[in-house]
Amino acid sequence: MPILNYTEIPEAHKGSGLQDTFEQFAGEFLELLGIHLVERPSRGADSGKDLIAEDVRKGRLGKSSIRYLVSCKHKAFSGSAVSPTDEQDIADRVKRNGCNGFLGIYSTIPTSNLQDKLANLGFEYELFDNRRIERELFRTREGLALAKRYFPLSIKQMAVENPSPVLIFGELQLVKCEICGRDLLGKVKPPSFLGGVLGYCIETTPMHEQEPTIVDLCWYCKVKCMKKMEQRLKEKNLEEDGWDDVYDYLHPTRFVTLLLQNFDLIAQMNSQARAKFETFVASAFQYVSRELTAEEKEIRERMQEMGMSI
Numbered sequence: 476m477p478i479l480n481y482t483e484i485p486e487a488h489k490g491s492g493l494q495d496t497f498e499q500f501a502g503e504f505l506e507l508l509g510i511h512l513v514e515r516p517s518r519g520a521d522s523g524k525d526l527i528a529e530d531v532r533k534g535r536l537g538k539s540s541i542r543y544l545v546s547c548k549h550k551a552f553s554g555s556a557v558s559p560t561d562e563q564d565i566a567d568r569v570k571r572n573g574c575n576g577f578l579g580i581y582s583t584i585p586t587s588n589l590q591d592k593l594a595n596l597g598f599e600y601e602l603f604d605n606r607r608i609e610r611e612l613f614r615t616r617e618g619l620a621l622a623k624r625y626f627p628l629s630i631k632q633m634a635v636e637n638p639s640p641v642l643i644f645g646e647l648q649l650v651k652c653e654i655c656g657r658d659l660l661g662k663v664k665p666p667s668f669l670g671g672v673l674g675y676c677i678e679t680t681p682m683h684e685q686e687p688t689i690v691d692l693c694w695y696c697k698v699k700c701m702k703k704m705e706q707r708l709k710e711k712n713l714e715e716d717g718w719d720d721v722y723d724y725l726h727p728t729r730f731v732t733l734l735l736q737n738f739d740l741i742a743q744m745n746s747q748a749r750a751k752f753e754t755f756v757a758s759a760f761q762y763v764s765r766e767l768t769a770e771e772k773e774i775r776e777r778m779q780e781m782g783m784s785i
């Protein structure tokens with residue numbers, strides 16, 4: 476599925492004052508690729524060109540350059556492919572502008588007829604269709620910044636669909652499987668055999684007959700490390716009195732309901748188990764929270780200076 480929605484860039488022939496936006500984007504995109512712009516977009520009669528760009532290549536025997544006639548076609552609103560009818564007299568336009576190559580930047584795709592036509596013209600050509608542009612943009616940090624400016628909604632949507640942990644503690648706090656060391660919070664899929672378990676442990680033979688106290692917590696890979704964890708607990712005279720799926724703590728609404736549901740459980744924990752639970756919850760919180768605002772960061776720093784935990 477493509478991530479960028481090219482209709483975020485206004486249509487070229489509409490007189491909104493933004494009709495050059497796609498050309499401007501194309502110019503910045505080429506510069507991102509290190510292709511030098513010789514002529515920038517300007518409004519008005521364009522004698523069949525949109526931009527002229529130069530790609531300087533360094534070889535062992537010196538430099539050579541290709542001067543491209545750049546054609547921008549923004550057809551994302553109709554969704555139709557760019558055909559030979561959209562690109563007429565290519566050879567003539569290239570020659571007339573003193574170029575020796577053709578470069579198409581399209582917000583849709585080219586038809587195979589257009590590709591055949593270009594292949595038979597006998598000079599260099601490059602086509603950047605919607606997918607190729609997207610791939611190039613996502614390759615570098617600078618590309619992503621450019622995408623953010625021209626496709627703000629698409630990038631926002633991408634962030635929603637691909638959440639990443641927020642570094643509220645300065646650096647990422649990991650919860651590693653106590654058996655094999657795998658990070659149990661990273662890339663956890665919805666409850667699956669590959670997920671992790673948060674186990675609440677009690678003593679197998681309690682010293683007294685009261686309500687069992689949770690004396691320890693353990694976390695490990697659900698299937699792969701279960702047997703070994705059972706063994707380890709046994710050696711310590713412990714057993715699980717209940718468990719939660721690690722994934723549930725990474726789901727924003729489940730996180731809240733689980734904490735509320737587990738009040739009684741937390742009350743049964745001794746100080747050691749409670750400390751481990753706090754570490755786990757704080758780590759999981761990185762995945763369900765948002766970044767601190769500047770003011771919130773300041774408050775956090777001030778409270779830390781005063782020795783308060785935050």
Ligand SMILES: [Zn+2]
Pocket residue numbers: 652653654655656657695696699700
């Ligand atoms: Zn493991």
